[in-house]
Amino acid sequence: TCDIAEGFEIRQAVPRDYYKKHLEVLAQLTDVGIVSHKQYVNFVTFATLSQNTYVAVIEHLPSKKIIGSATLFVEKKLIHSCSSCGHIEDVVVDSTYRGKGLGKSLVHHLVGKARLLGCYKVILDCAEKNVKFYEKCGMKQKEKKMEVRF
Amino acid sequence: TCDIAEGFEIRQAVPRDYYKKHLEVLAQLTDVGIVSHKQYVNFVTFATLSQNTYVAVIEHLPSKKIIGSATLFVEKKLIHSCSSCGHIEDVVVDSTYRGKGLGKSLVHHLVGKARLLGCYKVILDCAEKNVKFYEKCGMKQKEKKMEVRF
Numbered sequence: 001t002c003d004i005a006e007g008f009e010i011r012q013a014v015p016r017d018y019y020k021k022h023l024e025v026l027a028q029l030t031d032v033g034i035v036s037h038k039q040y041v042n043f044v045t046f047a048t049l050s051q052n053t054y055v056a057v058i059e060h061l062p063s064k065k066i067i068g069s070a071t072l073f074v075e076k077k078l079i080h081s082c083s084s085c086g087h088i089e090d091v092v093v094d095s096t097y098r099g100k101g102l103g104k105s106l107v108h109h110l111v112g113k114a115r116l117l118g119c120y121k122v123i124l125d126c127a128e129k130n131v132k133f134y135e136k137c138g139m140k141q142k143e144k145k146m147e148v149r150f
Numbered sequence: 151t152c153d154i155a156e157g158f159e160i161r162q163a164v165p166r167d168y169y170k171k172h173l174e175v176l177a178q179l180t181d182v183g184i185v186s187h188k189q190y191v192n193f194v195t196f197a198t199l200s201q202n203t204y205v206a207v208i209e210h211l212p213s214k215k216i217i218g219s220a221t222l223f224v225e226k227k228l229i230h231s232c233s234s235c236g237h238i239e240d241v242v243v244d245s246t247y248r249g250k251g252l253g254k255s256l257v258h259h260l261v262g263k264a265r266l267l268g269c270y271k272v273i274l275d276c277a278e279k280n281v282k283f284y285e286k287c288g289m290k291q292k293e294k295k296m297e298v299r300f
């Protein structure tokens with residue numbers, strides 16, 4: 001259903017991806033902290049049942065390991081005739097598997113989903129060093145991102 | 151419950167804010183398009199029942215008109231020990247009522263909510279010209295925002 005290098009598959013995350021080391025790949029993005037098996041299952045179940053959160057993973061089929069991950073969530077709005085905005089979050093590909101276009105496949109997969117779901121735009125925030133990558137995925141830099149941490 | 155100029159109140163949006171011209175103030179932010187009364191009621195009801203979307207409005211009490219609006223939605227994540235990230239969206243104050251600190255009250259209100267809900271950070275995207283305003287609200291510029299429009 002989508003273009004990706006041979007031996008890899010993009011699909012929705014399922015509870016047993018906990019054992020396929022999904023959290024280990026996320027740890028290459030930022031601090032994962034402690035997430036128990038129960039919390040993982042709850043999160044994946046919540047996402048699957050929610051109508052707004054889609055957690056995509058890339059499985060390396062020969063090793064049965066999760067080597068990439070990204071999340072789309074769809075924010076309903078009043079503006080643009082009650083349209084929605086897609087947000088892409090937590091994009092990561094295991095460093096061992098970079099350079100095969102897997103990240104690009106993942107982003108295209110989620111952008112395609114957002115489009116099908118009727119979003120009028122998809123947005124994300126990224127480090128300066130990743131701007132070129134997202135430009136290759138067809139995105140443009142626009143506006144400024146602000147934050148406050150607790 | 152929160153600091154705001156006299157004669158104004160910040161509260162959650164309710165269905166009858168449609169008649170208090172909520173959409174008219176949103177139109178000062180961007181294209182609202184066509185939103186029927188039914189769609190408005192559905193949206194506000196959905197937001198109120200959802201556990202992740204909080205639409206705040208400012209009512210000007212003497213005129214019973216909505217003159218400001220902003221939305222917080224809370225994105226559940228796996229990272230940071232299954233923490234959440236707050237997103238502030240669609241912030242607008244009617245141009246007639248600017249310069250009274252109403253926008254700042256609105257942002258503080260939502261940042262406070264996000265903190266209470268356990269978010270580890272709150273983020274938003276804004277036009278270059280609004281960076282100073284959000285800095286005054288205690289936020290810092292970080293990362294780049296990318297987008298694709300359909």
Ligand SMILES: CC(=O)N[C@@H]1[C@@H](O)[C@H](O)[C@@H](COP(=O)(O)O)O[C@@H]1O
Binds near residue numbers: 089124293
């Ligand atoms: C496109 C993309 O993947 N952006 C990610 C964001 O989704 C993630 O949540 C954050 C984690 O960093 P933090 O732990 O410092 O909040 O990093 C980047 O902004």
Ligand SMILES: CC(=O)N[C@@H]1[C@@H](O)[C@H](O)[C@@H](COP(=O)(O)O)O[C@@H]1O
Binds near residue numbers: 121143179180242276
């Ligand atoms: C902090 C804030 O209010 N940011 C808003 C965003 O929430 C809103 O959805 C968008 C609408 O613009 P658009 O109609 O061009 O998408 O403008 C700004 O980015």
